Amino acid sequence: MMETLLALTVAPAQMTAAPPAQVDVELLLAVDVSASMDIEEARTQRLGYVEALKHPDFINAVKSGMLGRIAIGYYEWSGAVNLQSVVQWQLIDDAEDAQRFAEKVDKPVTGSRRGTSLxxxxxxxxxxxxxxxFSGARRVLDLSGDGPNNSGPAVAPARAAALERGIVINGLAVLIRPSVSLTPLDQYYKNCVVGGPGSFVLPVHEPEDFAIAIRQKLILEVSGVAPSVSALPTAGEDTAECTFPFWQ
Structure with a gap:
């Protein structure tokens, strides 16, 4: 009887949480659906992610990693994060996993919200x-948007907090019909948003370029390969424009 009681007493102390699953990269996709992004742009953008996630080049990039698997998540944001849009973290190590994740992302576009809070x-x-x-050798936050920070906290401290945790921030600057700002949007992203080792900004100028640009960005992030000269590599620089009061 005493042995049974001792076992019951000791057992909980010996229980430990399961270790995080090891992956090559933790990749989180954050997509702008603010009011400046009209329904057609939002639909085109989302379709670009869906197509990129199912593309053989993306799958090959995943498989080419040391472990051959990644963790990925997705959400949409404007002045705040749309919690209904969140696609929870999922392991991807083959085309079937990628297909299932893409299907979760592929939802009807219902509209946008006010504000752009990077x-x-x-x-x-x-x-x-x-x-x-999950525990990845690299941790990447992938932000796409068409305007500067114009609501919520200042963007520079938010970026600094992410970089302190070893998170790399990359950007997709949507320049089709960008919000008004004093600095070209891709330069604003370079100076105020992205940061970390190997970080970069990829500009998109035409709707038909969305799918290719998104696929290129995801492959670069999964593979860890340095961006091409068409991207804007940067480590991020704090400048006055990062705290300027922008409005849509």
Missing amino acids: SNAILFGTQSIDSNA
């Missing part, structure tokens, strides 16, 4: 990466 998007993404059940 800072809130970064803060949410940082917390999501920190709290997931």
Whole structure:
């Protein structure tokens, strides 16, 4: 009887949480659906992600890693994060996994919200990466948007907090009909949004370029290969424009 009681007492102390699953990269996709992004742009953007996730080049990039698997998540944001859009973290190591994740992303576009808070998007993404059940050699937050930070906290401290946790932030600057700003949007992303080792900004100028640009960006992020000269490699620089009060 005493042995049984001792076993019951000791057992909980010996129980430990399962270790996080090892992956080559933790990749979180954060997509702008603010009011400046009309329904057609939002639909084109989302379709670009769906097509990129199912593309053989993306699958090959995943398989070419040391472990041959990644963890991936997705959410949409404007002035705040749309919690209904969140696609929870999932392991991808083959085409079937990628297909299932793409199907979760492929939802009807119902509209957009006011404000463009890159800072809130970064803060949410940082917390999501920190709290997931995976451990990657690299951790990447992939932000796409068509305007500067114009609501919520300042963007520079949010970026700094992510970089302190070893998260690399890359950007897709949508320049089809960008919001008004004092600095070209791709330069704003370079100076104020992205950062970390190997970080880069990829500009998109035409709707038909979405799918190719998104696929290129995902392959670069999964493979860890340095961006081509068409991208804007940067480590991020704090400048006055990062705290300027922009409005859509």
